[in-house]
Amino acid sequence: MNPDKGDRLKQDDSFYRGILDAIPSPVFVVEEDVRIVDYNAAASKMLSSDRSMVISRRAGEVLHCLHAEDVEGGCGRGPTCSGCVIRKSVNESLTGQKRVRQKLKMEIKVDGKVTEALFLVTTSPLNYGGRQLVVVILEDIQELSRLRELLPMCANCKKIRDDKEYWQNVEDYFETHLDVDFTHGICPDCAKKLYPTIWSKLT
Numbered sequence: 283m284n285p286d287k288g289d290r291l292k293q294d295d296s297f298y299r300g301i302l303d304a305i306p307s308p309v310f311v312v313e314e315d316v317r318i319v320d321y322n323a324a325a326s327k328m329l330s331s332d333r334s335m336v337i338s339r340r341a342g343e344v345l346h347c348l349h350a351e352d353v354e355g356g357c358g359r360g361p362t363c364s365g366c367v368i369r370k371s372v373n374e375s376l377t378g379q380k381r382v383r384q385k386l387k388m389e390i391k392v393d394g395k396v397t398e399a400l401f402l403v404t405t406s407p408l409n410y411g412g413r414q415l416v417v418v419i420l421e422d423i424q425e426l427s428r429l430r431e432l433l434p435m436c437a438n439c440k441k442i443r444d445d446k447e448y449w450q451n452v453e454d455y456f457e458t459h460l461d462v463d464f465t466h467g468i469c470p471d472c473a474k475k476l477y478p479t480i481w482s483k484l485t
Contacts, residue, residue: 298410310418311408315358316341316372319415341368341418348389348396371405372416381406385423 302309308325310318317340321329329336329344342350342357352360358369367386374382386401402421407414434443441449444458453464474481 305419307422308420310341310420311410311415312341312372312418313413313415314372314376316369316418318344319413325420342366345388346390348391367403368405368418371403372418375405375407375416376414379407386420 302311302320303323305322306324308328309322310325311320312318317338318336319338321336336344340350340357341347342363347357347366349360349362349366350357352362357363358366363369367384367388371382371384374380382403382405384403386403388399388401389396390399400423402423404419404421406417408417409415435441436443436449439451441451442455443449444455450458457463468476
């Protein structure tokens with residue numbers, strides 16, 4: 283191999299790794315059978331620390347999907363696996379060569395305890411080194427989902443009660459739970475009520 287080309291490949295791999303690890307959400311690079319080829323630093327926080335226990339295994343097995351052990355063949359072989367959002371999205375990205383985004387409600391089993399996880403799954407095809415792969419991004423939307431439920435709000439001051447029975451103003455609640463910042467303005471009804479003299483001159 284040309285030495286310059288070898289150096290360039292090392293630089294390319296380093297650049298690829300840097301981009302992958304800079305993404306704050308868990309990212310997996312998978313093959314057609316959803317076997318993991320690579321993953322980023324954010325994904326490693328939710329997996330085993332030993333890469334040899336992750337690479338070449340199917341996503342459902344390393345993500346502790348409740349159905350990964352339904353049959354002896356493992357992830358992708360059970361009766362419920364045909365409806366798996368991750369598996370379907372990966373296949374759709376590969377066959378259609380397009381980006382796919384879907385919501386995933388997943389039952390996971392950790393230390394014998396079954397819990398429910400809610401993700402927004404994005405898959406996108408990737409041709410890397412002549413291999414047809416798929417990038418899978420998992421965004422945790424558990425907090426966002428909670429906001430679609432009824433929020434306990436004070437009828438007078440409009441503060442919201444959180445899970446710890448603490449009352450927060452609306453801005454603080456959204457900033458804490460969704461990392462949302464607010465800007466402030468004033469609506470016409472309030473401007474008319476608070477500043478009637480100025481309002482009458484403007485209208």
